[in-house]
Amino acid sequence: MDYLDTLNEAQRTAVTAPPGPVLVLAGPGSGKTRVLTHRIVYLIRELNVSPWHILAVTFTNKAAKEMRQRVEEMMDGRLRGLTMGTFHSVCARILRRETDNLTWYDRDFVIFDTADQQQVVKQALKDLNLDDKKFPPRKMLNGISNAKNELITPDLYQATNYIATVTQRVYEQYQKVLHNNNAMDFDDLLMNVVLLFDERPDILAKYQQQFQHILVDEFQDTNTAQYAMIKRLAAAHNNILVVGDSDQSIYKWRGADYRNINRFRKHYPGAQQILLEQNYRSTQLILDASKAVIQHNPNRVHKDLFTERQGGDPIVLREAYNDWEEADTVVSMIQSLLLDGYAPNDFAVMYRTNAQSRALEEAFVRANMPYRLVGATQFYKRREVKDLIAYLRLVHNPLDSVSYGRIVNVPTRGIGAKSKEKLQQWAVSQGLSPAEAHIMLAIDPDVQHPFNGRAFNALSRFGALLDAWTTLRETASVGELMDAILEQTGYRDYINDGTEEGEDRWANVMELRSVAAEDTAVTLSEFLEQVALVAEADNVDAAVNASTLLTLHAAKGLEFPVVFITGLEDGILPHSRSFDDIESMAEERRLFYVGMTRAKDRLYLSHAFRRAVWGEPEVMVPSRFLNDIPAHLLDGVGTQKRREQTKSRASSWSWSGSQTTSRTTPSRRSAPQRTARKANAVPTTRRAMPEPNYQKSDFEPPRPETAVPHYKTGQKVRHVKFGDGIVIESKPTGNDAEVTVAFSDVGLKRLAASFAKLEIIDN
DNA sequence: GGATCTCATGTTTTT
DNA sequence: CATGAGATCC
Numbered sequence: 061m062d063y064l065d066t067l068n069e070a071q072r073t074a075v076t077a078p079p080g081p082v083l084v085l086a087g088p089g090s091g092k093t094r095v096l097t098h099r100i101v102y103l104i105r106e107l108n109v110s111p112w113h114i115l116a117v118t119f120t121n122k123a124a125k126e127m128r129q130r131v132e133e134m135m136d137g138r139l140r141g142l143t144m145g146t147f148h149s150v151c152a153r154i155l156r157r158e159t160d161n162l163t164w165y166d167r168d169f170v171i172f173d174t175a176d177q178q179q180v181v182k183q184a185l186k187d188l189n190l191d192d193k194k195f196p197p198r199k200m201l202n203g204i205s206n207a208k209n210e211l212i213t214p215d216l217y218q219a220t221n222y223i224a225t226v227t228q229r230v231y232e233q234y235q236k237v238l239h240n241n242n243a244m245d246f247d248d249l250l251m252n253v254v255l256l257f258d259e260r261p262d263i264l265a266k267y268q269q270q271f272q273h274i275l276v277d278e279f280q281d282t283n284t285a286q287y288a289m290i291k292r293l294a295a296a297h298n299n300i301l302v303v304g305d306s307d308q309s310i311y312k313w314r315g316a317d318y319r320n321i322n323r324f325r326k327h328y329p330g331a332q333q334i335l336l337e338q339n340y341r342s343t344q345l346i347l348d349a350s351k352a353v354i355q356h357n358p359n360r361v362h363k364d365l366f367t368e369r370q371g372g373d374p375i376v377l378r379e380a381y382n383d384w385e386e387a388d389t390v391v392s393m394i395q396s397l398l399l400d401g402y403a404p405n406d407f408a409v410m411y412r413t414n415a416q417s418r419a420l421e422e423a424f425v426r427a428n429m430p431y432r433l434v435g436a437t438q439f440y441k442r443r444e445v446k447d448l449i450a451y452l453r454l455v456h457n458p459l460d461s462v463s464y465g466r467i468v469n470v471p472t473r474g475i476g477a478k479s480k481e482k483l484q485q486w487a488v489s490q491g492l493s494p495a496e497a498h499i500m501l502a503i504d505p506d507v508q509h510p511f512n513g514r515a516f517n518a519l520s521r522f523g524a525l526l527d528a529w530t531t532l533r534e535t536a537s538v539g540e541l542m543d544a545i546l547e548q549t550g551y552r553d554y555i556n557d558g559t560e561e562g563e564d565r566w567a568n569v570m571e572l573r574s575v576a577a578e579d580t581a582v583t584l585s586e587f588l589e590q591v592a593l594v595a596e597a598d599n600v601d602a603a604v605n606a607s608t609l610l611t612l613h614a615a616k617g618l619e620f621p622v623v624f625i626t627g628l629e630d631g632i633l634p635h636s637r638s639f640d641d642i643e644s645m646a647e648e649r650r651l652f653y654v655g656m657t658r659a660k661d662r663l664y665l666s667h668a669f670r671r672a673v674w675g676e677p678e679v680m681v682p683s684r685f686l687n688d689i690p691a692h693l694l695d696g697v698g699t700q701k702r703r704e705q706t707k708s709r710a711s712s713w714s715w716s717g718s719q720t721t722s723r724t725t726p727s728r729r730s731a732p733q734r735t736a737r738k739a740n741a742v743p744t745t746r747r748a749m750p751e752p753n754y755q756k757s758d759f760e761p762p763r764p765e766t767a768v769p770h771y772k773t774g775q776k777v778r779h780v781k782f783g784d785g786i787v788i789e790s791k792p793t794g795n796d797a798e799v800t801v802a803f804s805d806v807g808l809k810r811l812a813a814s815f816a817k818l819e820i821i822d823n
Numbered sequence: 824g825g826a827t828c829t830c831a832t833g834t835t836t837t838t
Numbered sequence: 839c840a841t842g843a844g845a846t847c848c
Contacts, residue, residue: 148838174837246838313836413835476824593838613836635835674834675839
């Protein structure tokens with residue numbers, strides 16, 4: 061078999077494993093995608109399995125698409141009926157097919173995203189007369205989502221304290237609101253499939269019969285609901301192959317549990333286990349450094365990654381003065397590497413939080429370098445895009461009161477709060493959804509209603525539009541429907557107000573329009589589903605010749621010749637929210653590990669001396685993870701030395717230029733590089749830019765930190781008069797620092813550091 | 824009824 | 839600092 065020749069022994073063992081449960085533990089870059097694609101080909105060719113009987117679940121839609129392409133190439137295009145996609149999209153497809161068997165939903169159900177969910181929670185709180193200040197929707201949603209991921213329905217919810225009791229009630233009401241809207245949230249897609257399978261053995265049997273061979277990628281990031289689903293599906297034939305790496309589990313906060321790997325072992329004691337340790341991506345040096353970092357996690361299965369790419373360039377570790385300088389250093393490094401023959405799309409710049417992309421973007425723009433941004437202000441979350449989608453959803457599903465609420469009066473059409481409320485009441489009394497009520501007003505001349513002339517006109521006019529679009533939907537394509545909506549609502553004039561931002565917003569609308577135009581045959585239902593389930597990483601288009609800016613999370617599964625990981629500071633990369641929990645800290649470490657192992661040839665690590673985490677810049681401590689990289693793998697000096705260098709550079713900036721350069725009137729950004737036509741390929745929201753001829757002196761002049769001792773949160777200090785206390789907060793103010801101390805005797809005091817002469821007695 | 828302003832509030836990661 | 843809610847003004 062020629063296609064098996066290209067595999068190493070472990071890979072071949074996995075690919076040709078006899079049917080049955082198989083667990084593949086695959087280190088980064090060990091060719092797990094190859095294993096999956098070859099396995100599918102093997103099943104079809106060698107074992108005569110029909111593609112119809114295969115289900116392959118991937119982490120992103122993009123991964124699914126690529127995998128399908130590869131398989132098709134290897135098979136010369138002979139695979140109809142193969143099911144491949146993310147858990148969410150596979151579940152959506154199943155539920156769509158089974159709507160007749162669902163209690164609460166009909167065929168046109170829509171998928172609500174996070175923003176919609178927020179609205180639903182608010183509605184639920186209102187229905188229950190609960191104060192959304194006391195019970196923040198975000199928190200409520202969290203509790204609900206966690207429950208759903210654990211397959212806990214409202215009536216199974218065990219409330220052990222007051223807040224949980226409230227959560228349960230909100231959860232119950234939340235589900236009711238969703239049902240009324242004919243809508244599911246992301247978690248429902250998973251949970252409802254499992255519930256359906258449990259309720260209807262006949263339906264489960266049907267899918268067991270179809271999916272006789274199941275393959276799951278990124279198994280370490282499955283949650284309870286996902287695992288429950290595949291376990292049920294596999295129960296009849298036991299042909300299940302999962303690929304995962306617990307060291308790359310980074311979605312615990314979303315309910316993922318890498319312990320599913322252990323559960324799998326327990327549940328299938330006879331499972332064949334294969335370890336993929338040969339890495340085909342990175343240099344040995346990068347692997348050694350990554351291994352040194354991940355080794356510090358407790359309770360892991362040891363893997364001995366190796367590669368034939370011996371040696372490699374040392375990892376470069378640098379400290380920058382602040383986030384600005386860090387970004388500039390990254391960009392100029394890229395520029396010099398470009399001269400060495402690298403292409404712009406060979407580079408990726410990674411960071412922990414989306415907010416960090418800003419300084420980087422600006423540096424790229426200043427340098428006139430092409431870049432593309434993954435995530436951040438996502439295309440599908442933009443106001444104008446959401447508006448248009450809300451219109452489409454409402455036409456598709458008139459029960460969707462969330463979408464209705466979003467656009468009843470956008471653009472404004474004389475339907476204010478009073479009218480809205482009155483209509484709401486009237487709709488309820490008529491047993492109609494708000495949208496249906498509008499339509500009723502428009503088409504039934506004899507209808508009894510409580511509205512005065514002006515309000516009636518506005519309300520029924522909107523109803524007439526809805527009615528017309530609903531009719532149009534039957535015959536027109538999605539694109540044509542969009543055109544009609546945009547035209548008849550005057551949306552263009554509303555959004556395109558002559559400002560640059562307005563222009564951008566309109567461009568985004570047209571972008572969405574062109575997505576619909578790509579496939580004229582797509583139904584409204586399909587289009588909406590597609591749009592609801594796009595993943596961050598789906599928009600990483602390798603064909604674009606630009607450097608990639610992305611979060612460490614979004615980097616999973618990708619690889620780049622040169623990787624920069626920025627913001628390696630305590631509080632950022634281990635994120636401050638993970639300090640007090642061992643498991644979260646371990647996950648932060650895995651996140652760093654995932655980032656490092658994306659690099660093929662070169663890895664650059666950086667941290668900043670000062671960074672504005674929120675408002676005022678603070679002095680940062682280099683990430684604790686950096687200490688775990690052996691010095692001989694690094695091109696860089698020790699922590700102390702780095703900081704001294706930063707300080708000496710910093711002091712040279714303070715005298716290098718005048719302080720008069722104005723930063724108060726940001727100029728408009730020069731023509732942005734449209735590196736791609738794709739959705740969020742290039743940030744479209746303009747941001748205030750610094751003077752283009754900026755110079756080093758524009759950096760905030762560093763403060764003479766020397767005189768004032770630096771206090772850290774949590775330090776025990778002694779004051780001559782107030783006695784002993786603990787530092788609550790310390791923030792720089794001009795040449796000084798303002799320290800907030802909780803004294804055991806006199807309580808909270810705010811002190812000027814230079815004045816108070818606090819004695820540090822313990823860290 | 825609608826637009827604009829101010830104030831407060833809260834910030835990880837995303838299907 | 840960015841978004842959202844509430845108040846105020848038109």
